[in-house]
Amino acid sequence: MKLEQLLEGVSYTLVQGSLELDIEDIIYDSRKAAPGRLFVCIVGTQRDSHDYAAQCVADGVTALVVQHDIDLSTVPGAAVLKVESSRYALALMSGNLFGNPSRRMTMIGVTGTKGKTTTTHMIKSVLEAAGRKVGMIGTNGIYFLGHHQETANTTPESYELQKTFREFLDAGCDTALMEVSSQGLMMDRVAGIHYDIGVFTNLSPDHIGPGEHKTFEEYRSWKGQLFKRCTTGVVNIDDENTEALLEGHTCKLVTYGCSEKADYRAGTYQLLRTHDFLGVRFHVSGKDDMDVKVNMPGEFSVYNALAALTVGKVLGLPDEAIHEGLGRCVVKGRVELVPISRKFTILLDYAHNEVSTESLLTTLRAYEPHRLVVVFGCGGNRSKLRRYGMGEICARMADFSILTEDNNRFEKVEDILADIRVGMNKGNPDAKFVEIPDRLDALHYAVDHAQEGDLIAVIGKGHETYRDREGVKTPFLERELLEEYARQIGLE
Numbered sequence: 001m002k003l004e005q006l007l008e009g010v011s012y013t014l015v016q017g018s019l020e021l022d023i024e025d026i027i028y029d030s031r032k033a034a035p036g037r038l039f040v041c042i043v044g045t046q047r048d049s050h051d052y053a054a055q056c057v058a059d060g061v062t063a064l065v066v067q068h069d070i071d072l073s074t075v076p077g078a079a080v081l082k083v084e085s086s087r088y089a090l091a092l093m094s095g096n097l098f099g100n101p102s103r104r105m106t107m108i109g110v111t112g113t114k115g116k117t118t119t120t121h122m123i124k125s126v127l128e129a130a131g132r133k134v135g136m137i138g139t140n141g142i143y144f145l146g147h148h149q150e151t152a153n154t155t156p157e158s159y160e161l162q163k164t165f166r167e168f169l170d171a172g173c174d175t176a177l178m179e180v181s182s183q184g185l186m187m188d189r190v191a192g193i194h195y196d197i198g199v200f201t202n203l204s205p206d207h208i209g210p211g212e213h214k215t216f217e218e219y220r221s222w223k224g225q226l227f228k229r230c231t232t233g234v235v236n237i238d239d240e241n242t243e244a245l246l247e248g249h250t251c252k253l254v255t256y257g258c259s260e261k262a263d264y265r266a267g268t269y270q271l272l273r274t275h276d277f278l279g280v281r282f283h284v285s286g287k288d289d290m291d292v293k294v295n296m297p298g299e300f301s302v303y304n305a306l307a308a309l310t311v312g313k314v315l316g317l318p319d320e321a322i323h324e325g326l327g328r329c330v331v332k333g334r335v336e337l338v339p340i341s342r343k344f345t346i347l348l349d350y351a352h353n354e355v356s357t358e359s360l361l362t363t364l365r366a367y368e369p370h371r372l373v374v375v376f377g378c379g380g381n382r383s384k385l386r387r388y389g390m391g392e393i394c395a396r397m398a399d400f401s402i403l404t405e406d407n408n409r410f411e412k413v414e415d416i417l418a419d420i421r422v423g424m425n426k427g428n429p430d431a432k433f434v435e436i437p438d439r440l441d442a443l444h445y446a447v448d449h450a451q452e453g454d455l456i457a458v459i460g461k462g463h464e465t466y467r468d469r470e471g472v473k474t475p476f477l478e479r480e481l482l483e484e485y486a487r488q489i490g491l492e
């Protein structure tokens with residue numbers, strides 16, 4: 001592509017060279033320098049990659065985008081373009097390089113402090129139930145039409161993002177659905193993208209501190225940017241920050257929540273539990289009337305489902321698809337049921353610290369199980385405070401705990417368990433528990449000793465697929481291991 005075409009929409013000054021050059025690719029990592037490539041110099045928090053410009057040109061790079069002046073005598077022969085923000089330019093140029101794929105799909109962005117991942121999965125499930133072909137990007141990775149790959153950030157760098165959109169489009173996707181983090185907005189990763197729908201879940205103080213946002217107000221204002229870049233905003237009207245977050249919004253708003261003024265509002269919800277369902281049921285009224293069942297527990301599942309339902313409504317999807325999509329949505333490793341017996345309910349969850357364990361156990365307790373049983377351990381070579389904390393919470397909140405390994409890494413499992421015991425003793429000296437160091441034995445024990453009506457939470461690993469002993473990772477898929485054992489012992 002000609003440099004001039006690549007720069008479409010970007011404000012720049014040509015400092016040196018010609019716009020007639022052919023550019024094959026854009027890079028922002030100097031180690032990828034090669035002829036035909038354009039290197040974008042970025043001022044980062046750790047270093048300023050303008051320092052690598054000369055080396056890149058020596059390695060063959062054809063053009064440079066800079067944000068501040070560099071010594072032109074060190075970059076002979078290269079085209080040099082100066083822009084106000086090189087990250088912004090990188091985003092726009094990446095869009096151009098990949099043919100601006102986001103303009104040819106329905107774009108949906110989800111932002112908020114909590115519930116982004118769960119809500120995007122629910123939206124995907126609803127859209128797919130309606131026959132849409134969806135590509136999804138978020139904390140759990142990239143998914144499209146049966147493919148899955150991991151990602152480093154919740155919102156990838158703009159170049160990777162645009163490249164992924166291109167893959168979605170080429171594979172036949174009609175919709176791209178993504179989590180949009182405040183960092184992603186602040187770092188211009190999503191610059192140049194217009195969303196058909198922006199979704200807001202909720203806001204609470206988080207991501208504030210060195211290297212992240214300076215204040216809560218700043219964090220909120222970055223999240224609010226999404227509603228200046230979308231056509232329709234689907235927003236939680238019950239959150240106390242909604243009004244401030246939406247200041248200066250330019251989109252049409254459709255609201256959801258439990259309060260009277262919400263466009264789509266949920267009435268009181270019921271908790272439902274069987275061996276293969278652990279969720280909520282509620283009635284939606286307002287602009288529409290429908291009954292909804294979601295196979296995910298807790299009050300926040302009502303909110304996440306309402307957000308997904310509202311997106312479905314904005315897109316004009318049929319009620320049956322919305323109903324079906326919400327009913328069957330599963331997020332791997334998050335309150336993921338493994339229905340191996342009619343007698344009890346067993347689930348996997350990634351809760352691996354005090355706060356998430358407490359929140360999970362509180363949610364599960366509300367279902368009034370015969371016993372609430374937890375299978376858990378803590379990672380080796382990590383904070384001991386976590387061991388005390390998780391031990392304390394489980395001793396206080398569970399009826400029975402099965403202590404076992406998590407990822408031991410280079411520590412002895414016995415030492416980790418001893419630390420957990422300290423916490424348990426503090427939480428409840430009379431807590432009932434057993435110690436079974438091998439996690440597979442612990443899973444078998446949990447199944448063998450399950451009582452009618454028990455709710456068993458196997459926590460810590462969630463969607464992880466391995467266990468780490470002495471730095472060696474071997475496959476460990478809890479879902480499969482449980483299913484295999486159930487088959488072996490003929491469980492029904």
Ligand code: ADP
Nearest residue numbers: 113114115116117118119201202300303304359
């Ligand atoms: P995110 O992707 O925004 O980090 P997740 O969907 O991964 O959020 O949810 C993280 C945890 O937060 C969940 O395990 C659950 O305990 C809790 N959670 C999920 N949705 C909500 C919500 N709408 N409000 C509050 N907490 C939530």
